[in-house]
């Protein structure tokens with residue numbers, strides 16, 4: 235019967251079938267093209283081969299894009315006042331005649347799907363959410379925005395159903411996209427302009443990460459030409475966090491984004507060591523900008539005395555005054571230390587050659603090239619000039635600061651002796667995350683020993699210009715690309731005979747790559763030095779910065795956006811706020827807020843999207859039993875909430891206790907379910923029951939959290955923030971297991 239629920243479902247199923255059929259056809263076409271390109275085999279000129287490789291990459295990307303959007307390809311329908319309907323989905327699809335079948339959620343035509351309200355319906359009469367699973371329409375939910383319309387009864391009246399269903403679904407080790415249920419305040423942020431720095435402040439669970447990733451996908455869509463070439467960098471707090479979010483962009487049809495932690499951002503350096511938070515605090519201070527500059531300058535020295543050398547029987551003097559003058563000249567070149575060294579050496583050799591000429595009775599200009607080369611190769615000349623202007627790597631410069639107290643004292647007089655003592659460590663010790671921005675600062679000031687590099691760059695630039703011209707011709711003559719790729723991008727993939735590199739791959743290996751946009755998640759954790767490092771990677775200062783200054787755990791992080799961002803972005807930044815908590819049940823969020831406020835943290839407004847009965851459980855246990863009690867709580871929750879479809883439980887405890895609690899949890903599960911199940915539940919990156927410290931759960935979420943002895947967490951270096959973070963991770967239930975008294979605010 236028209237208008238009946240079944241009739242509506244059948245109708246929508248028909249549309250969904252057409253859309254998937256179109257997706258399958260496009261996929262088949264991309265596969266066919268890919269096969270055809272590959273079939274051509276490895277023959278032909280290098281130019282032909284690289285052209286083929288470039289097109290193969292293009293079609294591989296297209297296949298990956300089409301595969302990525304399989305789940306819930308279409309999720310919305312707009313019925314407009316003019317009687318037309320428009321379907322909204324993950325990507326845009328058209329039929330063979332270029333008639334639109336599906337509107338990309340990022341297109342202007344889809345905006346009212348997220349923005350229209352009853353008070354401001356735009357031209358939308360009805361908004362319909364389609365809930366699909368594996369190509370089958372399960373339900374539809376309508377919101378009638380035009381209240382004069384007559385078909386009010388069609389179905390439920392709100393998108394809330396789809397939203398709440400997605401909020402209470404079991405969690406997995408991977409974050410999901412929210413494209414079907416983005417809310418208005420989130421959409422406004424997602425679609426805001428590319429230029430400038432946008433800070434998104436919001437309490438836990440307000441969708442900051444989700445919004446940042448959807449904004450990335452939006453920007454790549456709206457500014458594809460610009461960003462495809464320059465790339466987008468997503469910075470997250472840890473590798474496990476990056477793994478957690480790594481499926482979101484592909485599910486939105488975007489694959490070419492570089493994601494990294496600060497510690498992994500400098501090519502050639504891997505930070506593997508963890509250091510005391512107090513050391514991290516010292517290393518993050520803005521003062522290192524001057525300290526590193528002084529450490530570099532300290533490698534430009536005037537010798538204590540003039541040095542005499544002999545060449546061809548002539549006595550030449552490396553005069554202190556000449557060294558001083560030549561250094562001045564080299565500094566005035568305003569180039570990095572290692573690059574400016576060439577100016578210094580050339581100037582000194584010229585002065586020595588003049589002395590040689592005078593000694594040999596020649597005119598200054600008459601000294602031959604061979605004499606200059608002999609001077610350059612002369613051991614004493616080399617040693618003296620090296621001591622006066624030492625070529626040095628960033629690694630060596632920074633390591634010397636940690637291993638040679640006199641170097642640090644000389645470079646960092648503004649640090650106290652106690653601070654300096656904290657930094658000392660043995661030679662060869664592995665790098666830490668906080669070292670990386672200092673290494674990057676050093677790399678910037680030192681530059682590279684670059685004669686060779688400059689020659690290579692010149693050759694590469696010439697090759698690139700030729701490739702670009704060729705790519706333009708190919709794209710024009712073949713009509714290939716179809717708006718998905720431009721000549722510059724295609725050229726990026728022509729690397730004559732070498733590996734085919736995408737923008738993302740090239741960007742990730744080049745310290746001096748200038749990204750078109752940088753997204754920073756958990757941005758409150760970044761130090762002043764880390765901000766400088768990021769700014770160098772995006773000179774246009776186009777940033778999306780998301781975080782919560784109440785959740786800061788790093789001693790080098792911030793409690794005030796203004797304090798941290800003003801020195802970096804001056805006035806070119808503004809704050810938008812997210813205020814609705816979509817993750818945590820209201821009762822748990824309220825308890826988290828009480829604890830945070832009692833500790834004086836700068837919390838944001840936090841309204842919760844849903845109540846879940848019995849979501850906060852407080853369990854006071856006998857002395858000496860907190861670990862076993864926590865393990866049994868985890869065991870019970872796993873039994874109740876972990877199933878085939880999803881469900882994850884985290885036990886959160888102090889770093890010191892993680893090992894013991896993990897053992898207890900595995901032992902408890904082994905007793906109740908057998909060792910095989912215990913291992914399966916707790917092992918590997920997809921583990922369903924995990925034991926973590928508060929820093930490791932930052933940004934993540936679980937169906938249930940067992941919080942072990944909150945008073946112990948509160949006592950840590952950034953205890954209040956850590957506790958706030960830990961309490962606000964669950965989507966269903968927080969079980970607090972404690973022997974000691976509860977921190978203020980936890981129970982009301």
Ligand SMILES: Nc1ncnc2c1ncn2[C@@H]1O[C@H](COP(=O)(O)OP(=O)(O)OP(=O)(O)O)[C@@H](O)[C@H]1O
Nearest residue numbers: 412415416417438439440441442443444816817933
């Ligand atoms: N509009 C939405 N529709 C469906 N789910 C949403 C929506 N907004 C947020 N969520 C969900 O809420 C949860 C929290 O989102 P997210 O992790 O992005 O929050 P956050 O603000 O980054 O949190 P934290 O500060 O704790 O890191 C996620 O499961 C996310 O998918």
